[in-house]
C-alpha cells in the first residue's frame with residue numbers, strides 16, 4: 001500500500017476520533033463546531049503516538065481539536081504574509097529569500113498552525129502556476145534561495161515536486177532550495193514508502209541545487225524510530241536537515257522537555273535552527289501561546305542543560321516587520337534584535353521594550369522606550385520606529 005492510500009485512512013471526524021480517544025458528549029458538540037471551521041486531519045501513525053490515558057498529552061494537544069479553539073483572540077495573518085505576495089503563491093519579504101506556498105494541505109492539521117487561515121481550506125494564497133513562481137525568481141537576481149512551504153509541500157505528488165525542482169535548478173543565481181515539512185514528525189511513511197522522492201532529492205542535491213529539508217519536530221516523542229529512519233534516508237540522499245520548532249504551551253514549554261527535544265535532534269544529526277514564539281493566531285493564541293518573559297526563561301534554563309550544538313537554535317518571533325530574536329531580559333526590559341527585517345535597513349537593529357506581564361508578541365509591549373544600541377559608527381542610521 002502506498003503513502004497516498006495510507007493518508008486516505010486519516011481520522012477527519014470527531015465521531016471517528018471518539019472511537020480512539022475519550023471525548024465527552026458535550027465536548028463532542030463543541031469540537032464539531034471547531035472542526036467545521038478548521039478541519040481535522042490526523043494520520044494513524046501520529047495518533048498512535050498519543051497517550052490515550054492523558055487528556056493533556058502533548059502529542060494529543062498538537063493534533064486533536066480543543067474547545068479552546070472557540071476563543072477568537074488574536075488575528076489570522078500575524079506575520080503580514082498577504083502584504084508580501086508578489087505573484088500567486090509567492091511571498092518576497094526578505095531580500096534573498098522567496099517563500100512559496102505550494103499547497104494548503106498537510107498529512108496532519110496541527111491545531112497550533114500559524115497558517116490556520118488557509119490549511120485545509122479553500123484559498124487563493126497557494127501557487128496556481130509554478131511557471132509564474134519560477135519566472136519571478138528568475139527575474140530577481142537578489143534571490144539566493146527558495147523556501148517551499150505550505151501546507152506541507154511533501155504531500156504533493158513526487159512528479160510535481162520533481163518538475164518544480166527541475167525548473168528551479170535552471171535559475172543561475174539560486175544557491176539552494178529549502179523545503180519546510182512536518183512529514184518527518186507526522187507521517188514519516190511519506191519518505192520511507194516512496195524511494196522515488198528520495199531519488200529526486202539525491203539528483204537535485206548533487207546535480208542541481210542543494211536541497212535543505214527544514215523539519216518541524218516539537219517534542220522528543222516525535223523522534224521515533226520511523227522518523228529517525230526517514231531522516232537517515234534524507235542524509236543518504238545528500239539533503240541537509242535542520243529543525244524549526246515552536247514553543248507551545250502544554251507541549252514543550254518546560255526546560256527539560258525542550259532540552260530533551262534539542263538533544264534528540266542533534267543525536268539524529270539534525271541541527272536545531274529556530275524556536276519560534278507561538279504567534280497570536282485566532283483559535284491558537286489562548287491554547288498555545290506562552291508569554292515572552294516565561295518563554296525566555298524557559299529557553300535559557302533549557303540551554304543551561306545543553307551543549308553548544310544543541311543550543312545553536314535562536315528563539316525568534318516572526319513578526320510582520322521581520323524575524324526578531326529574543327536576546328535577553330534585564331531589569332524590567334526585554335531586548336530584541338532583528339535577525340531579518342522586511343526593511344533591510346533594520347536588519348541587525350537591537351532594541352528594547354518594557355516588559356509587560358502576559359505579553360506574548362511584540363505588539364503587546366510598550367513601545368515608548370526603544371533605543372538603538374550597539375552601532376556606533378558615523379554611518380549609523382537614525383533610530384527607526386519599530387512596531
Ligand code: SF4
Pocket residue numbers: 105106107108109110112113114115119150151152182
Ligand atoms: S504541517 Fe505545518 S502547515 Fe501543516 S498544519 Fe502543521 S504546522 Fe501548519
